[in-house]
Amino acid sequence: MEFRRKYLARMIHLAAVGGLCLSGGISVAHADAMSLGTVSANSGTGSTAPSQKSAPHQAPTKTPLKATQPTAVISRHYIQNNVPLSANYGSIAAVSPSVSVVDPNGPGLMENQGLTIRGLQDGQFNVTFDGIPWGDSNDFTHHSTSYFMANDIGAINVNRGPGSASTIGDATFGGTIAIHSKDPSKTPGIVPFLSAGSFNTQIEGVQFDTGTMKHYHDARAFLDIETLSSKGYLTNSGQKRQNYFFKILRPIGDNTVLSFVAMHDQIHQNVPIGATKAEISQHGWNYGLSSDPTKQNYYGYNYDKISTYFVDLGLKTIFANGTQLDNKLYTYGYTHYGFNGADPNGEQPNGTYYGANNVPGQRMSMIYQSVGDLLRLVQPIAIGDLKYGIWFDHQWNTRSQYEIDWTLGGALNQNAGKAGPYGATDRLMYDTLDSAQPYLQLDWHLTSRLTLTPGVKYVWFKRSLNAPVNQGSSTAPLVYSKTYSDAVPSIALHYKIASDWTAYGQVAKGFLAPNLNTFYAPNPAASTVKPETTTNYQAGTAYQTDRLTLSGDVYYIDFNNKVGSRTVAGNTLFYNQGGVIYDGVEGSATMYVGGGFSGYVNGSINSAKEKTTHQWIANAPKATAALGVIYNQGPVYGALLDKYVGSRYGDSGQTQSLAAYSVASLSLGYKLDAGMPHPVDVRLKIDNLLDKKAIYALAGYTGGANTPLYWTLPSRSFDLSVSTKF
Numbered sequence: 001m002e003f004r005r006k007y008l009a010r011m012i013h014l015a016a017v018g019g020l021c022l023s024g025g026i027s028v029a030h031a032d033a034m035s036l037g038t039v040s041a042n043s044g045t046g047s048t049a050p051s052q053k054s055a056p057h058q059a060p061t062k063t064p065l066k067a068t069q070p071t072a073v074i075s076r077h078y079i080q081n082n083v084p085l086s087a088n089y090g091s092i093a094a095v096s097p098s099v100s101v102v103d104p105n106g107p108g109l110m111e112n113q114g115l116t117i118r119g120l121q122d123g124q125f126n127v128t129f130d131g132i133p134w135g136d137s138n139d140f141t142h143h144s145t146s147y148f149m150a151n152d153i154g155a156i157n158v159n160r161g162p163g164s165a166s167t168i169g170d171a172t173f174g175g176t177i178a179i180h181s182k183d184p185s186k187t188p189g190i191v192p193f194l195s196a197g198s199f200n201t202q203i204e205g206v207q208f209d210t211g212t213m214k215h216y217h218d219a220r221a222f223l224d225i226e227t228l229s230s231k232g233y234l235t236n237s238g239q240k241r242q243n244y245f246f247k248i249l250r251p252i253g254d255n256t257v258l259s260f261v262a263m264h265d266q267i268h269q270n271v272p273i274g275a276t277k278a279e280i281s282q283h284g285w286n287y288g289l290s291s292d293p294t295k296q297n298y299y300g301y302n303y304d305k306i307s308t309y310f311v312d313l314g315l316k317t318i319f320a321n322g323t324q325l326d327n328k329l330y331t332y333g334y335t336h337y338g339f340n341g342a343d344p345n346g347e348q349p350n351g352t353y354y355g356a357n358n359v360p361g362q363r364m365s366m367i368y369q370s371v372g373d374l375l376r377l378v379q380p381i382a383i384g385d386l387k388y389g390i391w392f393d394h395q396w397n398t399r400s401q402y403e404i405d406w407t408l409g410g411a412l413n414q415n416a417g418k419a420g421p422y423g424a425t426d427r428l429m430y431d432t433l434d435s436a437q438p439y440l441q442l443d444w445h446l447t448s449r450l451t452l453t454p455g456v457k458y459v460w461f462k463r464s465l466n467a468p469v470n471q472g473s474s475t476a477p478l479v480y481s482k483t484y485s486d487a488v489p490s491i492a493l494h495y496k497i498a499s500d501w502t503a504y505g506q507v508a509k510g511f512l513a514p515n516l517n518t519f520y521a522p523n524p525a526a527s528t529v530k531p532e533t534t535t536n537y538q539a540g541t542a543y544q545t546d547r548l549t550l551s552g553d554v555y556y557i558d559f560n561n562k563v564g565s566r567t568v569a570g571n572t573l574f575y576n577q578g579g580v581i582y583d584g585v586e587g588s589a590t591m592y593v594g595g596g597f598s599g600y601v602n603g604s605i606n607s608a609k610e611k612t613t614h615q616w617i618a619n620a621p622k623a624t625a626a627l628g629v630i631y632n633q634g635p636v637y638g639a640l641l642d643k644y645v646g647s648r649y650g651d652s653g654q655t656q657s658l659a660a661y662s663v664a665s666l667s668l669g670y671k672l673d674a675g676m677p678h679p680v681d682v683r684l685k686i687d688n689l690l691d692k693k694a695i696y697a698l699a700g701y702t703g704g705a706n707t708p709l710y711w712t713l714p715s716r717s718f719d720l721s722v723s724t725k726f
Contacts, residue, residue, distance in 0.1 A: 054546040058598040058630050059590035060095050060641065061158075063542040063551035068453060068492040068504045069161040070540050070553040070586060072096040072602075076154050076182060081637050082667045084108065084685050084719040085151055085195045085203045086228055088144040089127070089179050090115045096158040097586040098604040100621050100645045102697040104711035105232040105288070106199050107687060107719075109239050110269060112144040113711055114697050117160055118555070118582055119608035119620025120174030124512060126167075127177045130261065132312060132330050132374060133169035136366075137395040137433035138516040140171040145241070146265055146308045146334065151193075151205065152224055152245040154182030160586070161536050161555070162510040164490050165441040165455025168374065168391040170433075173510040173534060181247055181261060184220035185209040193723035197685075201230035201719070209725075221248035232270075233714040234288025236299035239269040259314035267306045270299045273344050274699025274709030285693050285712045289344070293406075294359065296341025296348070301361050301406050307335045324378040333369040341406070347704030353414040358407035360416065362426070368397035372435075384445040387455070390438040397433075399471075401426040419469045429467040431516060436460045441490075449496040460485040461513040472520035480524055484513045484531050503541040510534035514563060530576050532561045540586075549590045557582035562610075579611045596633030600641070602626045615654045619697075622646040623660075635671035637683075640664065650698025656708060661696050663713065664689040680724045691716035 050056040060082070061072035074092055083092055090112035094101040102113040115122050123141040126133055135142045157178040159167075167176060188211030195203040205226035213219050228241040243265045250258045272288035279287050289299040312330035319325070342348055342360040352358040372393035379386045403416035403424045412424035419425050441455030464481035490508035497503060512532040518524060540553025559580040588602035608620035616622075628641035642664040650656030669683040697711040 051546065052632055053592065053594075053596070055549045055590045055592040055598060056544055056546070058592060058600075058632055059549045059588075060600055060626070060628070060630075061097070061588050061602060062544065062549045062590065063540070063588065065496075065500070065502045065542050065544055066494070067502075067540075067542055068494050069159060069163060069506050069508075069538055070097075070551075070555065071160070072099075072158040072588065074156045074158070079150060079153055079156075081632075081669055081683065082639055082641070082665070082685070083150050084197070084687070085149070085193070085205070085226075085721060086201060086230070086719070087150045088112065089148065089153065089156060089177060090144045092150065092153065092156050093158050093177055094643060095602075095626055095641070097588055097602045097626075098160060098584065098606055098624055099158060100624060102711050104697070104699075104714060105234050105237050105239075105272070106201065106230065106714050106717055108145060108150070108228075109199070109201070109230050109232045110145065110234075110237065110271065113699065114619050115144070116619055116621070117158070117175045117177075118557070118584065118604075118606055119617060120582070121619060123515070124171055125174035125176065126169035126172045127179070128169060129179045129310065130181055130312065130314070130328070131178070131326075132328055132372070133391070133393070134310070134332055134370070135170065136334070137170075137368060137370075137397055138399070138431065140512075140515070143306070143308075143334065143336075145239075145269070146267060146306050147263065147310060147332075148179060148181075149224070149226055149243045149245065151207070151226065152181055152247075152263075153179055155180045160553075161506065161538055162488075162490070162508045162534065164453060164492060164506075164508070165439040165457040165488070166376070166387050166389065168437045168439065168457070170393075170435055170461070171512055173512040173532065181245075184222040184247060184249060185211060186220065187211045189725040191723055191725045193721060195719060195721035197719035198715075198717035199231050199233050201228070201717075203228045203721075217250060217252065219248060219250040221246070232288070233717070234272050234286050235283070236289040236291055237270050237272045238299075239267065241265065241267045241269075255319075256315070256317040259312075259316075261310070261312050261314075263308075263310040265306075265308045268303065269306075270303045271338070271340070272297075272302070273340075274711055275345055276702070276707050276709060277695075279345060280695070280710065280712065286715065294350070294357075296346070296350070296359055296361065297344035298341065298359070298406075301339060301341045301359065302344055303339055305337045309333050322380045326374075326376040328374045330373070331369065331371045334366070336364075336366045338364045338366075339410075342403075343703035345709060346702030347707065348702075349704075352405040352407070353416065354405055354408060354411075358405050360413055361404050361406045361410075362401055363404050363410065364399070364401040366397065366399045368395055370395040383442075384451070385443040387441040387443065388439065390436065392437075393433075393435045395433045397429075397431050399427060399429045399431070401471075418475050425469045427467070427471040428469040429465060429471060431463065431465045431467075431519075433464075434460075434462040451494045453492040453494065454489075455491070456487055456489045458485070458487050459511050459513075463513070463516060463519070465516065465519045467519075470520060471517075474520075474522040476522050478519065478522070478524070480519055482519075482524075486511050486531065486533075500545050501541070501543045503539075505539040506536070508536045508538075510536060510557075518563070529563055530561045532559065532563060534559045547592050550588070552585070552587040554585050555583060580608060580617055581611060582606070582608045596631050596636075598630040598632070600626065600628045600630060606646075615652075616649050618649055618651050618656075621648045621660075635673060637667070637669035639667045640689075641667075645696075650708075656698045658696060658698070659694065661692065661694050661713065663687070663692065678724045678726055680722060683721045685719040685721075686716065687719075688714060688716045 086108035191207040310332040376389035403413040415423040439457040492506040543550040561576040584606040586604040603625040623646035625644040631638040644662040672680040699709040
């Protein structure tokens with residue numbers, strides 16, 4: 001209760017700050033009355049919801065007719081009806097072509113493991129929230145359970161490619177998962193909701209909707225408060241989470257809207273690292289952590305405490321000359337204290353400086369904050385629309401790790417580390433990452449049907465590290481910085497074949513700065529590592545009517561400067577070892593049959609092979625597919641969907657072969673309205689409907705004998721949710 005009072009007070013404070021920011025007017029040159037489109041306080045996706053009796057409304061994924069690259073749009077309608085409240089963005093995106101993800105503890109009950117797009121891994125693709133890139137500066141990865149809840153997501157766009165010049169972020173290299181927050185309701189009310197299901201999973205929440213406040217300049221806001229608790233599918237792998245999300249939209253006149261978003265999340269989770277085949281055989285498919293305090297995999301030694309926040313202040317306006325401005329000033333932060341046994345589920349024997357049978361372990365911290373600004377302008381000119389802007393972000397990060405003795409309550413384990421007090425410090429590092437990306441792009445309307453979009457983006461990164469104790473084998477402190485930059489061009493051609501049918505082609509460069517791990521050496525200047533780059537060639541088509549949505553594309557990605565490492569005389573040097581060719585074909589279709597029924601199918605055939613050896617890279621499925629039937633008539637909703645992920649390898653060198661698998665899910669929903677003062681929404685979701693058992697991912701290796709660790713499919717699970725609006 002103390003936690004809830006503390007952070008509810010913080011969210012109320014942030015909401016008050018946002019309200020004060022938005023309550024005052026700003027001076028903007030008044031244009032003639034015009035529609036703001038995406039600038040207005042309407043849908044966050046900037047589009048009008050299609051009819052219930054149509055393929056675009058029912059489609060789990062669809063490609064917009066304006067797309068210039070392969071794109072899957074996942075609507076709020078799909079999320080609300082098919083996704084458990086515990087799920088995160090990775091679980092939602094998994095329905096898309098060429099996307100695969102591992103949720104070994106149940107939907108959203110631990111961080112996504114192995115989220116890939118076309119075989120490109122987390123850290124090689126971009127994730128944005130309302131257009132703002134976010135993630136860890138050290139390797140560009142993301143923490144899927146630590147920020148946004150499914151109830152606050154309005155839509156997700158999965159963009160399979162680096163995008164145009166206006167696509168910004170640290171890792172646009174492999175695509176973008178663009179998360180859009182839902183917008184406040186136009187009607188006031190209080191929405192309590194409750195979800196209960198398998199693995200003793202419970203979510204209690206309440207959403208406060210102000211509706212359109214006529215006496216406050218038509219501002220609209222909502223505050224969502226949620227608490228999640230679960231024991232998880234894997235043994236002794238529970239999670240407790242609290243999340244607060246606030247959003248307000250405040251129009252100013254006909255041509256301007258201010259927005260303010262604030263999110264706070266707090267999580268405590270016991271963290272398994274996978275199980276060996278021997279452990280799975282002995283303890284069962286769901287073996288995670290043990291309840292034996294004499295073992296290094298005891299759940300009381302393996303847990304995370306994570307706190308995050310995300311705040312942005314936005315301004316959208318249209319000036320008298322038709323120029324559109326969109327600016328977002330933001331900050332977000334991540335505080336992570338992690339604890340673990342030295343070699344959970346591994347072979348390393350017990351023993352510390354203080355006792356031969358004492359349990360060794362580690363404690364770590366990673367604390368970072370980002371501040372930044374994203375400015376976009378669209379200026380109409382005689383031949384089309386000129387788009388330009390700049391993104392800047394500054395992130396500072398503190399990371400530490402210490403060897404400890406769990407038998408002595410977490411005391412420092414003397415001489416088990418490299419340096420520091422009692423010789424127990426593994427790393428103590430302070431690093432920063434500065435990113436700047438100005439861009440210029442032209443949507444050149446060659447004819448009323450044909451648009452050519454050339455553009456260029458200049459990417460600039462500066463990494464700096466001050467490490468009293470550097471990560472890696474070296475015991476020497478390190479102070480080092482390096483700058484990476486390049487011009488990244490793109491060009492796309494979009495043709496409107498008919499009002500409901502379009503085609504596109506795109507050639508675009510991708511750029512990915514080296515990770516911080518290239519600094520984990522006594523002399524990182526000796527490593528002549530160049531940024532990883534791609535040249536992407538893509539072509540596709542999209543078709544959309546009330547009866548049918550259809551899309552298809554082909555792609556070819558030439559990936560160069562893949563970073564590898566070698567250790568010589570104890571010194572690790574990083575180098576560029578070659579590249580990878582990614583290519584494939586993708587498609588998606590939804591047909592509204594009639595009578596409330598729709599059919600859905602998507603699929604991809606993918607290849608991801610190293611240039612020199614022609615071997616498959618790790619975690620790159622050879623194919624994906626989804627197949628399902630949807631029924632939605634009046635208050636009734638039902639969907640049966642099956643996701644297939646093809647065979648792949650868990651590690652490089654075509655080792656750790658993993659078989660193809662498929663998982664079916666069933667969603668049922670009904671709105672109880674007749675004779676009730678307030679309609680009640682009841683939804684039932686069943687995941688892994690056929691209760692399949694299989695190993696479906698490599699989790700890593702033990703520290704003692706390098707024994708493989710695996711993730712298994714979570715068993716069949718049920719989730720029942722109830723909500724109403726007062």
